Amino acid sequence: MSQAFAHEEVVVRRGRRSGLPLIVAVHSRALGPAVGGCRMRRYDTWRDGLTDALRLSEAMTYKAAVAGLDFGGGKSVIALDRDTELTPELREAALEDLGELVASFDGSYRTGPDVGTGPQDMVVLRRFSPYAYCAPEEHGGTGDSGGPTATGVLAALRAGARHVFGDASCTGRTVVVSGYGSVGSRVAAGLAAEGAHVVVSDVDRSRKDAALASGHGWVEPGRALSAPADILVPAAVGGVFDEASVPRLTAPLVVGPANNQLAEEPIADVLAERGIVWVPDYVAGAGGIAYTLGRESDGYSHEAALDRVEGIGDTVTHILDLARTTGVTPLRAARQIAEHRLALAASRAQPA
Numbered sequence: 001m002s003q004a005f006a007h008e009e010v011v012v013r014r015g016r017r018s019g020l021p022l023i024v025a026v027h028s029r030a031l032g033p034a035v036g037g038c039r040m041r042r043y044d045t046w047r048d049g050l051t052d053a054l055r056l057s058e059a060m061t062y063k064a065a066v067a068g069l070d071f072g073g074g075k076s077v078i079a080l081d082r083d084t085e086l087t088p089e090l091r092e093a094a095l096e097d098l099g100e101l102v103a104s105f106d107g108s109y110r111t112g113p114d115v116g117t118g119p120q121d122m123v124v125l126r127r128f129s130p131y132a133y134c135a136p137e138e139h140g141g142t143g144d145s146g147g148p149t150a151t152g153v154l155a156a157l158r159a160g161a162r163h164v165f166g167d168a169s170c171t172g173r174t175v176v177v178s179g180y181g182s183v184g185s186r187v188a189a190g191l192a193a194e195g196a197h198v199v200v201s202d203v204d205r206s207r208k209d210a211a212l213a214s215g216h217g218w219v220e221p222g223r224a225l226s227a228p229a230d231i232l233v234p235a236a237v238g239g240v241f242d243e244a245s246v247p248r249l250t251a252p253l254v255v256g257p258a259n260n261q262l263a264e265e266p267i268a269d270v271l272a273e274r275g276i277v278w279v280p281d282y283v284a285g286a287g288g289i290a291y292t293l294g295r296e297s298d299g300y301s302h303e304a305a306l307d308r309v310e311g312i313g314d315t316v317t318h319i320l321d322l323a324r325t326t327g328v329t330p331l332r333a334a335r336q337i338a339e340h341r342l343a344l345a346a347s348r349a350q351p352a
């Protein structure tokens with residue numbers, strides 16, 4: 001993140017019910033209202049929560065722009081300190097506080113679940129504002145976005161396979177899926193149905209039985225990244241690729257939803273130097289937001305929203321072609337596409 005103040009608006013407020021620090025960071029509304037989920041987690045200080053909100057809202061701007069969405073980037077954070085006991089009452093009070101804050105943006109900042117919050121929490125926010133997405137269907141939302149996110153990952157994966165292997169089909173390929181959760185388990189199921197040899201991994205040992213029962217292979221988490229594979233799908237946590245782990249990778253194609261997979265941006269160059277095609281995480285993982293905004297904001301049917309999610313395949317092809325022809329990493333190519341959209345929007349917004 002640059003050192004200049006690049007954000008349009010940042011609000012920090014102490015919740016009047018909860019007393020907790022609430023942060024809404026709006027990085028850009030150049031393409032439309034800012035969107036970004038609500039993170040509730042513990043930080044050493046609330047200032048770390050502010051740093052998180054600034055960083056994540058900027059990332060949302062690029063995620064929405066490269067996905068072709070007419071939305072900008074934002075993020076909200078409810079910052080808990082290390083000692084706060086998060087009782088159900090405090091949790092509800094904090095969510096009500098945030099709902100009130102989101103309402104004050106009158107639609108120019110919109111939220112949804114993120115780390116530490118889920119669809120049910122959006123029901124509380126919606127007491128104050130309709131701009132809290134992914135509430136359960138019975139409360140007027142579209143619920144957990146894991147399914148559409150997995151659909152987008154599969155579209156990205158096929159586009160990546162066509163680029164790397166000359167064939168989008170994953171039949172007969174060995175795919176390691178690291179993280180057998182909401183998204184990873186669905187990606188694994190989709191690939192297995194297509195005839196791929198799927199091997200999964202998870203730090204939660206209780207997931208092993210479910211994986212084996214579904215007919216997948218299993219690899220211990222410590223060996224997942226280096227296990228022989230044609231395709232590696234990071235679907236667990238961020239920061240998995242660094243100077244130590246990249247030399248151990250065997251798969252020529254890496255594509256998955258886990259956020260912030262690179263420990264730092266220059267790792268994109270290290271991956272490229274090893275001849276590994278890495279599809280940027282925020283491109284591969286955009287299916288959930290594309291679907292949710294399509295359904296809950298743009299009035300799309302389920303089918304039309306899924307079509308938009310499938311469009312992630314074309315986006316990945318565009319990024320990988322641009323990267324190949326201009327000799328840059330896919331990360332840089334994605335950034336260029338996003339920056340081009342943002343610059344066009346900025347030039348249109350200039351007074352004549």
Ligand SMILES: NC(=O)c1ccc[n+]([C@@H]2O[C@H](COP(=O)([O-])OP(=O)(O)OC[C@H]3O[C@@H](n4cnc5c(N)ncnc54)[C@H](O)[C@@H]3O)[C@@H](O)[C@H]2O)c1
Binds near residue numbers: 180235285
């Ligand atoms: N759910 C969505 O719509 C969505 C959208 C975009 C991006 N993402 C990102 O994709 C990733 C997966 O999301 P999810 O919704 O499936 O989460 P999840 O919590 O349902 O599943 C993650 C799984 O990874 C496992 N895990 C944690 N650390 C691990 C490690 N070091 N090695 C192996 N497994 C590990 C967990 O035990 C869990 O089973 C996350 O990084 C998330 O931020 C999710």
